[in-house]
Amino acid sequence: MEMTVYGDYESFRGLENREGEWVEIFRVGVERSCVGFNATNSRFRLTASRLTQVRMIDPLNNRLFMDFKNIHAIPHMSHKERNYPIDTIGVVFNTEARFDDPARPRMIFYIRDNIDSQIKCVATGKQAYAFRDGLENVEGGQVIVALKMWKVCKSWNLFEAPDLWLQTEGGLSDFRFNPRLTEVEDFRQSLLNSDPYVQKYGIEGLV
Template identity: 65%
Template structure:
């Protein structure tokens, strides 16, 4: 079983050549470039402890065609190169990145593919995060309110909304591009025309923290193509959050709740 944190963190530089990953999840898949044969993709891998590492591909390799449809699956990866990352915004906090080649093989482990992983941060935790951790995407969830869509904005479609938890903390979320339409339609459907409270779980969104004068302004934003959300309320963390809302939130008790994941 591979630990993405420990298997590489103590590896001398002269041994950072190739590796076997015995059990990792294709946590997030997003397009990186377009070639004559179509797009090829980058992959965010997660191990059983939730530690994440990026794997890039430098070409439209036959062994990877169709793998973009397997997000969330657990796999073994054979013969992948390891390199150090640069000190800038990265999709993961790992100091290493994996680079797949034509020799890389990926095998799906069917027996494990009912297992899912999201590393949820509570909304009230986000303003207290260390500045180093703000360089990497996070997962979080909350009840949606105050939604505004700007479909004709000069810079492209944009949506802003807020999410809150069950102890009255909130944070702004900003969506851009095609995801605006997807999340707008999803919210309309799940809320039943505004009659129900909706829980949104956000996967790999970037935290922005700006402070010019006065208190800092903090918000979440889609970034780099890997931010996501899904329509599925079966994660244990979401079910636990939903139950806590039903026990303590008067708006949810009155109007009901739907899960948007």
């Protein structure tokens, strides 16, 4: 979404150096975009004034910005819902690094929930390297990852069920390994209650 600043713009100076980061905006006007050339595909645009406040945030550490969707619910999302990036939580497994082409680095992995639902995930660009390095630095057994704002991708096959996966959407997407979130602790507990692997090897496999 585009935001235009009128008048005093000193308080917004420097934001051009924070591209790709998340912001929280207060006291801003919302208008419909004019017909014609637009910098974004949003139907609305923001208008900032001297009263507008912009603050940099980390959405994965801010409960107001969390809306985690269950893995088993993703295949049943409507076409409209799939137009928007989603958040989800899962146990990481079957990782595969594909860095042969420097122009298209990819980190492919799967995540699963506590009822054996799973989904393929693809981290691209700089986030592919960040995911690989971050995963290597995690100590312990199973790793729970929280994905924030990942795009739902779907391809159709004439003779098989549609292929569905999650993929990073540029700087919009984020991820955290074993974050200290209430939702993650609830998910961890659900693994203990229903996951045969965890029941066999115990809680120490998750920490």
